[in-house]
Amino acid sequence: xxxxxxxxxxxxxxxxRLLMSFGPLMFLAVLIVIFTVLKPSFIDPINLFNILxxxxxxxxxALGMTFVILTAGIDLSVGSLLAFxxxxxxxxxxxxxxxxxxxxxxxxxxxxxxxxxxxxxxxxALAGGVQGFAITRxxxxxxxxxxxGLTVFRGLTLTISNGGPISGFDASMRWFGTGLIGPVPVPAxxxxxxxxxxxxxxxxxxxxxxVYAVGGNAEAARLSGLRVDRILISVYVIVxxxxxxxxxxxxxxxxxxxxxxxxGYELTVISAVVIGGTSLFGGIGSVGGTVVGAALIxxxxxxxxxxxxxxxxxxxxxxxxxxxxxxxDRWLKSRVRR
Amino acid sequence: xxxAEAIASSPPLLSVEGVTKHFSGVTALxxxxxxxxxxEILGLLGENxxxxxxxxxxLSGVMPPSSGRIVFDGADYAPSSPQDAKRHGIxxxxxxxxxxxxxxxxxxxxxxxxxxxxxxxxxxxxxxDASRAIIARxxxxxxxxxxxxxxxxxxxxxxxxxxxxxxKSRLIIMDEPTSALTETxxxxxxxxMDRLRxxxxxxxxxxxxxxxxxxxxxxxxxxxxxxxxxHLDRDGQPIQIPKIIEKMVGRAASELYARPTQRDVAGxxxxxxxxxxxxxxxxxxxxxxxxxxxxxxKAGEILGVAGLVGSGRTELxxxxxxxxxxxxxxxxxxxxxxxxxxxxxxxxxxxxxVPEDRKHQxxxxxxxxxxxxxxxxxxxYSNGAGFMAERREREALAGYRKALSIRMASPEQAIEGxxxxxxxxxxxxxxxxxxxxxxxxxxxxxxxxxxxxxEVHQILVQLAARGIAIMMISSExxxxxAVSDRIVTMRRGRITGEMPGIEATEEKLMELxxxxxxxxxxx
Numbered sequence: 001x002x003x004x005x006x007x008x009x010x011x012x013x014x015x016x017r018l019l020m021s022f023g024p025l026m027f028l029a030v031l032i033v034i035f036t037v038l039k040p041s042f043i044d045p046i047n048l049f050n051i052l053x054x055x056x057x058x059x060x061x062a063l064g065m066t067f068v069i070l071t072a073g074i075d076l077s078v079g080s081l082l083a084f085x086x087x088x089x090x091x092x093x094x095x096x097x098x099x100x101x102x103x104x105x106x107x108x109x110x111x112x113x114x115x116x117x118x119x120x121x122x123x124x125a126l127a128g129g130v131q132g133f134a135i136t137r138x139x140x141x142x143x144x145x146x147x148x149g150l151t152v153f154r155g156l157t158l159t160i161s162n163g164g165p166i167s168g169f170d171a172s173m174r175w176f177g178t179g180l181i182g183p184v185p186v187p188a189x190x191x192x193x194x195x196x197x198x199x200x201x202x203x204x205x206x207x208x209x210x211v212y213a214v215g216g217n218a219e220a221a222r223l224s225g226l227r228v229d230r231i232l233i234s235v236y237v238i239v240x241x242x243x244x245x246x247x248x249x250x251x252x253x254x255x256x257x258x259x260x261x262x263x264g265y266e267l268t269v270i271s272a273v274v275i276g277g278t279s280l281f282g283g284i285g286s287v288g289g290t291v292v293g294a295a296l297i298x299x300x301x302x303x304x305x306x307x308x309x310x311x312x313x314x315x316x317x318x319x320x321x322x323x324x325x326x327x328x329d330r331w332l333k334s335r336v337r338r
Numbered sequence: 339x340x341x342a343e344a345i346a347s348s349p350p351l352l353s354v355e356g357v358t359k360h361f362s363g364v365t366a367l368x369x370x371x372x373x374x375x376x377x378e379i380l381g382l383l384g385e386n387x388x389x390x391x392x393x394x395x396x397l398s399g400v401m402p403p404s405s406g407r408i409v410f411d412g413a414d415y416a417p418s419s420p421q422d423a424k425r426h427g428i429x430x431x432x433x434x435x436x437x438x439x440x441x442x443x444x445x446x447x448x449x450x451x452x453x454x455x456x457x458x459x460x461x462x463x464x465x466x467d468a469s470r471a472i473i474a475r476x477x478x479x480x481x482x483x484x485x486x487x488x489x490x491x492x493x494x495x496x497x498x499x500x501x502x503x504x505x506k507s508r509l510i511i512m513d514e515p516t517s518a519l520t521e522t523x524x525x526x527x528x529x530x531m532d533r534l535r536x537x538x539x540x541x542x543x544x545x546x547x548x549x550x551x552x553x554x555x556x557x558x559x560x561x562x563x564x565x566x567x568x569h570l571d572r573d574g575q576p577i578q579i580p581k582i583i584e585k586m587v588g589r590a591a592s593e594l595y596a597r598p599t600q601r602d603v604a605g606x607x608x609x610x611x612x613x614x615x616x617x618x619x620x621x622x623x624x625x626x627x628x629x630x631x632x633x634x635x636k637a638g639e640i641l642g643v644a645g646l647v648g649s650g651r652t653e654l655x656x657x658x659x660x661x662x663x664x665x666x667x668x669x670x671x672x673x674x675x676x677x678x679x680x681x682x683x684x685x686x687x688x689x690x691x692v693p694e695d696r697k698h699q700x701x702x703x704x705x706x707x708x709x710x711x712x713x714x715x716x717x718x719y720s721n722g723a724g725f726m727a728e729r730r731e732r733e734a735l736a737g738y739r740k741a742l743s744i745r746m747a748s749p750e751q752a753i754e755g756x757x758x759x760x761x762x763x764x765x766x767x768x769x770x771x772x773x774x775x776x777x778x779x780x781x782x783x784x785x786x787x788x789x790x791x792x793e794v795h796q797i798l799v800q801l802a803a804r805g806i807a808i809m810m811i812s813s814e815x816x817x818x819x820a821v822s823d824r825i826v827t828m829r830r831g832r833i834t835g836e837m838p839g840i841e842a843t844e845e846k847l848m849e850l851x852x853x854x855x856x857x858x859x860x861x
Contacts, residue, residue, distance in 0.1 A: 205724045206716035213713050216702035223661060223699055224714040224768070225685035283704040 023328060024276055024292045028299060035303035042306055045183060052188035053253075055298035058265055059191045059291065060246040062272040063198045064239030066290045069273050070202075071215040071235050072282025073135070073142040077149030078243045079265035081127055083258065084153040085247035089120040090166035090257035093173055113173035113252075121244035127153065128240020132233030150266070157259050167256035177253025187249050194245070199287040211235065215282030271318065272297055275325040296321075349412070351376045351540045352397075352428075352509055357406030359392050366392040369406070370566050372559040374509060379531060379541045381555035381577075383548070385586055385787060389564040390544055394513055397542075398430035399423035411508070429502035430511040433518075435494050437486045444469035444482035447501045472504045473497065476530050492523035499530065503539070510534070511542040516550055520648050521851075528554050548583065549848075552576045560585040605637030607673075608807040609658070609689075609776050614667035616657050616831075626650045628657060629831040631667070635776065635807045640798060642822030642839065643811040644847050650831035651811045652694050655778045658809075659691040660684040671775065685714060690769035692762070694780040694811075700765045701753050708749035710764055711735050715771045738767035742797055759783075759790025766797060777801065780811045795821050815844045827851045 035042040061078050068075050095110035110116070127149070134145045179186040202208035213221045214231045222228045251257040276293030278285025297318060304314045350373040359367040367389045374380045384390050396403050399417030408415045410426060417423035423430070437446045444466045445452075453468065455461035469482035476496045486494055495515055502510050512531075516524045531541055531554060545551050551558065558570040558577055567585045570577045611633040618627045628650050635641050645651040656662040658669060660678030669676050671687055678684035681691070693699035702710050712719050712731050719731040735749055742763045746756060753761055762782065769777055779798065783791040798821055802808050812818050818825055822839040827850035835850035 204726055204728075206720040206726055207724060209709060209713065209716055209726065212705060212709065213702055216704050217698070219698060220693075220700050220702060221713070223659075223681050223691060223693055225682040226713070227680075227682055279704075283702065 064242030080153035082262035124244025132236035384561035645828035688775035
């Protein structure tokens with residue numbers, strides 16, 4: 001008697017669990033169908049690749065943010081850090097701030113794209129490391145540390161750029177933002193490769209296991225012998241690295257590093273991660289979810305744009321969807337628990 | 339005797355008649371009936387999961403019963419909320435106290451009903467004077483303007499009882515009130531309960547501590563698996579503990595804690611502790627610190643550490659394990675001095691700890707059994723590049739699943755879905771996977787149902803037989819007696835006694851755990 005009730009309950013749990021992992025994906029599919037019905041040209045490969053290009057910048061940062069949120073942390077500084085890293089990349093690419101506003105597109109005065117890329121990701125990772133250090137050693141909550149970081153990095157960016165943009169990179173650098181491999185935009189490929197790597201790290205390595213454990217129960221993780229502080233610092237290094245990488249791609253795409261780049265990105269990035277099912281309380285979530293979350297936001301923005309919905313209304317819709325996505329997740333979890 | 343008869347003949351204050359509660363298909367409470375009369379203390383006993391908390395929630399207005407009838411003071415009682423229950427005169431005091439720590443004692447007592455002065459403003463003088471009188475009734479002599487956060491747990495509890503009395507409560511339900519109290523504090527609470535009983539207040543005393551229940555309860559109602567297992571009456575002398583256990587578990591207590599056969603404990607000293615002291619945290623002045631502990635733990639033995647809450651037993655485990663800071667003392671492992679600065683250090687040296695609070699300190703609720711199992715030995719189940727060797731990991735888990743008879747659906751199943759006993763076995767497997775030299779288990783069967791308790795005990799004995807040095811901390815004396823080869827007792831951060839397991843009795847241990855007792859007797 002009890003075994004049959006247990007079994008029916010278990011299958012009920014499975015349906016809820018299935019919904020929990022595939023809910024956002026199903027919602028994405030529904031959205032694509034709706035937009036296609038509204039305007040068939042929505043489904044054109046050109047538009048789809050366009051969406052991919054659009055989401056790749058915030059998507060890259062969202063990959064890093066997934067690590068952070070999995071540990072029950074948050075990083076509000078990513079938008080400013082992106083601007084800062086972009087500026088660093090520009091300075092390196094062009095060999096100094098003196099070239100500000102130079103329109104030369106063939107100038108080879110600087111150190112080239114590779115040095116620029118390296119500088120951007122190293123500076124990003126270091127900045128993340130410093131914030132991680134403040135969080136673990138000074139015991140300041142992540143929200144506060146990265147809120148401070150948000151202001152500090154923006155200020156640093158404005159300081160080195162004197163408030164203006166640094167523009168005009170050589171073609172080899174611009175390829176990373178505007179190039180195509182076959183029909184696929186290079187930023188989309190970078191995003192895809194990064195997503196696969198992150199997925200592998202979180203799913204198949206001992207480091208990934210440790211990240212989930214620290215987020216799931218930090219005290220139990222410590223008592224199981226994990227070096228919790230090191231893992232916490234590492235996730236901020238990772239999100240900083242991705243902010244640097246995203247900065248490089250963005251500068252390459254715009255052929256310019258703007259001091260005001262990335263304002264508000266932290267919110268889009270966090271939305272993507274949360275819509276993708278990663279719990280702000282840590283321990284639950286996946287890279288796949290984040291990719292879907294980023295795609296969902298991209299499809300919504302593009303589809304609404306496509307149907308001439310104003311950007312004001314877009315903001316309203318995306319905000320509401322964020323809340324609904326989390327409410328749905330909560331509801332499913334309450335069913336699973338029971 | 340005449341008062342007892344008077345109570346017995348008086349009509350019940352509360353009567354619960356055939357109450358049943360279902361939660362989405364699960365029956366948490368089935369056809370339970372009980373009565374509480376004015377001026378008596380009714381013990382409500384039962385193992386974890388027996389349905390005690392469900393019944394409490396119904397009585398305190400947190401949720402309604404699915405069926406059944408409750409009569410309070412001659413009228414049907416169906417509280418719509420905890421506030422409503424209080425208005426009726428039933429107050430529940432939970433383990434997690436509901437006082438607001440930043441407010442003063444007086445503010446807490448008069449929360450939401452502060453006496454007002456002529457201008458409609460709070461009359462602080464009036465509030466504090468009234469509070470002083472109220473807390474005097476429970477034997478508290480403190481300034482009512484003291485913030486609650488600076489009181490000890492016992493004092494906070496008394497403030498809650500005082501508040502309940504000031505609300506003209508006629509039935510006070512106490513959920514595990516003594517679990518965080520020292521022996522003296524327990525005695526004090528008992529005497530206050532006795533005084534309230536004489537004043538005609540009815541008390542429902544929910545507890546795991548059979549000794550206390552036996553000492554003070556007039557009657558007991560025992561629940562088992564959501565059903566009524568029976569009622570016990572005092573009949574002039576304390577209700578016998580074995581009788582309670584028998585009702586709780588449905589079989590004789592002697593079967594439950596069968597003593598394992600005497601084993602040869604040959605081993606050399608594995609772990610040795612000398613003069614161990616821990617740091618007093620200035621932010622937690624009431625916290626227990628070790629005041630110089632000397633201890634030897636031999637390979638292949640189970641050393642039972644008996645002590646009440648607050649004796650320093652958990653602090654000892656945490657200090658050895660590198661989880662708390664050590665102020666002074668020497669720890670040696672196999673003759674070599676060690677100084678683990680973190681659990682990670684201790685684990686590398688071959689020490690494992692199954693912590694006291696499984697939910698908060700051991701399990702990763704959201705993760706699967708496999709991830710929970712291997713978290714302390716990720717190095718062992720991964721290759722040089724840091725990738726998990728999942729096949730090896732699964733094989734190892736399958737081995738422990740069989741060896742420890744862990745009942746689970748699949749390695750991916752969330753550990754939350756397992757019973758307490760099976761969760762504990764997964765945590766044991768987590769440490770066995772590391773092949774530890776020393777395993778410290780703190781309250782290994784807390785929240786574990788009766789059947790699985792014996793299994794956990796068997797596992798510990800088998801591990802010791804393999805040569806692992808086991809230190810078992812427990813507040814359940816029958817458990818300590820059943821499993822330990824040697825027993826030490828602790829009190830106030832010190833070791834107060836040591837004896838071989840065969841010579842120990844509950845009485846001897848209790849005396850050593852609570853040395854104050856002798857003074858109380860002479861008083």
